[in-house]
Amino acid sequence: MESEMFSAMKEPVCLISSDSEGRxxxxxxxxxxxxxxxxxxxxxSVVGLYRTGKSYLMNRLAGQQTGFALGSTIESKTKGIWMWCVPHPTKAEHTLVLLDTEGLGDVDKGDEKHDTWIFCLAVLLSSTLVYNSLGVIDNMALEKLHYVTELTENIRVKAQTVKTDGDDDDSAEFMRIFPSFIWTVRDFTLELKKDGRPITADQYLESALKLRPGNSAKADRFNLPRRCLRNFFAVRSCFVFPRPAGGDDLRRMEELTEEELDPQFLQQAQKFCSYVFSSSKPKTVTGGRTLTGSVLGDLAEVYVEAIRSGRVPCLENAVETLALIQNGKAVDQALEVYMTKVLSSACFPLDPAELSDIHTQAEREAVRVFISTSFNDTEQEAQLDLMRKIHSEYEEMCRQNQDECEQECRSVLESVFAPLESDLMEGSFMQPGGYQKYRDTLQRLTDEYRARTHTRLMHEEVLTEYLKEKDQFGKSILAADGCLSKAEQEMEVERLKREALEQTQKYLEEQNQVQEQMFSDQQKSYEQHVNQLLERMERERERAREDNERVLEAKLKEQKALLEEGFKEKADQMQKEIESLNRDMEKDSESKQSTVSKVVESVGVAASLFLPGFIPKALGFGVAQLSRLFR
Known part of the structure; x- marks a missing residue:
């Protein structure tokens, strides 16, 4: 399905636009x-002032010469946010989603709040944010990036923020969810040198972000955009590009071959693309939850609806809304996968073990689809709903298979025992020596029936019912056989009782095997659900740990920079943030085992309510998984 989508998407489409009312x-x-x-x-995502060549970089990332509109006049060509989805060139089973945003600062729009929301949406939806500008990174360039100073006014991480320890700086929360930041400088003509020594583009950016000492209003204005970039984006990098071609050629960039472009520009473009491909991570939200394309689309709708309603987009609320939207979809899609796989493989009647294998494989794939599609199912309510529905469908298939097996066994039985029925109707056994002939015939036909049905469920139950029906016939033939003495007849009656008990025991063993198979299937189902759930929890926990470490590293780096720049008081304040982050990471490490144990047990207990006879081995299973996941 995804390959069809990629082949069909030869060019970008508009993701977010404005309606007739400008919303x-x-x-x-x-x-x-x-x-x-x-x-x-x-x-x-790429953002920046209009007419700065943003779209060209996105086309390069897509591996194309054309796609996103470049434009060759003073007009802003891109309106809203345009999207281009391509297979990720270096990450298997990942999709690269490129978002090209409307040029900021177009005076013809006359609505600066519109630009602010475009910038905020780019930040909220992306895992890497590219800011594109012309010339140099100086104070004027940073002042034009004033949108970054408005982020905290237009984005909330939590629905209700509770401050602790007198700390009113929630920049760590924003750092966790904000993308990495790349500043691309186009038409850069300076030498990358400082104090006569070569510096990297990253060092050039960090030098431009140095704070100015003092508490004056002028110093505060100077420092504000720099503080915001330093406090909100934990990972920052920079690429500088020389002018790609001569003035007239710039107007036809889409038509130029690589041979006509400046070699240094091409070299930097290649380095930029390689860096983005290797360093950009999958998009996540709070708690390390990774997004699929489907969830990304829902997230865009949730944020846009909040903006249309006059509310500030809130990530915590968005996550809750996404869970409601996505988990219902996940259950339906997973159940559809299960039913499709089972119905394409199961042709009744089947041996119960074969049906069990088909069920197990189908459920494994269904759970995989659910785990990859569901979102923030913290109480496992959606997963338990899926488990319940799959069990119900499997029970129904087992009943159908049982009916088909029974019907087949009855058909075979009627065919095999037809000669016996004919002889009984003709009274062939009602003569001296007839009982032994009857017994021999019955045993021979019973052996033939078992040989033809031994792989079929219900074969002993069908046979047991038949033999019970013939019990009275046998006794009548026995009583009429004058060749047997009374003592011999009594011995034969006792033997018949033993055989009836033995046959009943075979029937009960058959039923017991069915029950054991069902219990085994229930246990495998439980383990599949828990195994894949724990694997996802571990992936999310690992990504959340990476996010925390990235934030901690950024805070330590910022503290060092503040000390070097003479802001000791602010560096001391940051120490409290660093200590708080360390405490949070320690708490997370301590709580992970209890969290997993709780999940394993709660899923097992809940499953026992709708899996008849299922007794979850939650504690032992949970300990085994903990040792495997967290050693």
Missing amino acids: LCVETKAKEILDKIKSQVVVV
Whole structure:
């Protein structure tokens, strides 16, 4: 399905546009494309002033010469946010989602708040944010990036923020969810040197972000955009590009071959693309939860609806809303996968073990689809709903298989025992010596029936019913056989009783095997659900740990920079943040075992309510998984 979507998407489509009233809206076509993407997405957005060449870089990332509109006049060509989805060139089973945003600062729009929301949406939706500008990174360039100073006014991480320890700096929360930041400088003509020594582009950016000492209003204005970039984006990098071609050629960039472009520009473009491909991570939200294309589309709708309603987009609320939207989809899609796989493989009647194998494989794939599609199912309510529905469908298939097996066994039985029935109707056994002939015939036909039905469920139950029906016939033939003495007849009656008990025991053993198979299937089902759930929890925990370490590293780096720049008081304040982050990471490490144990036990207990006879071995199973996941 995804390959079909990629082959069909030869060019970008508009993701977010403005309606007739100037309000933002998500385009249906783009949403439908995202809904088909079940893989994890790496989202790269580009923002910047209009007419700075943003779109060219995005076309390069897509591996194309054309696609996103470049434009060759003073007009802003891109309106809203445009999207291009391509297979990630270096990350298998990932999709690269490129978002090209409307040029900021177009005076013809006359609505600066519109630009602010475009910038905020780019930040909220991306895992890497590229800011594109012309010339140099100086104070004027940073002042034009004033949108970054408004982020905390227009984005909330939590629905209700509770301050502790007198700390009113929640920059760590923003750092966890904000993308990495790349500043690309186009038409750069300076030498990358400082104090006569060569410096890297990253060092050039960090030098431009140095704070000015003092507490004056002028110093505060100077420092504000720099503080915001330093406090909100933990990972920052920079690329500088020389002018790609001569003035007249710039107007036809889409037509130029690589031979006509400046070699240094091409070299930097290649380095930029390689860096983005290797360093950009899959898009996540709070708690290390990774997004698929489908969830990304829902997230865009949730944020846009909040903006349309006059509310500040809140990530915590968005996550809750996404869970409601996505988990219902996840259950339906997983159940559809299960039913499709079972119905394509199961042709009744089947041996119970064969049906069990088909069920197990189908459920494993269904759970995989659910785990990859569901979102923030913290109480496992959706997963238990899926488990319940799969069990119900499997029970129904087992009943159908049992009916088919019984019908087949009865058909075989009627065919095999037809000669016996004919002889009984003709009274062939009602003569001296007839009982032994009857017994021999019955045993021979019973052996033939078992040989033809021994792999079929219900074969002993069907035979037991038949033999019970013939019990009275046998006794009548026995009583009429004058060749047997009374003592011999009594011995034969006792033998018949033993055989009836033995036959009943075979029937009970058959039923017991069915029950054991069902209990085994229930246990395997439980373990599949828990195994895949724990694997996802571990992936999310690992990603959350990486996010925390990234934030901690950024805070330590910022503290060092503040000390070097003479802001000792602010560096001391940052020490409290660092200590708080360390405490949070320690708490997370301490709580992970209890969290997993709780999940394993709660799933087992809940499953026991709708799996008859299932007794979850939650404690032992949970300990085994903990030792495997966290050693």
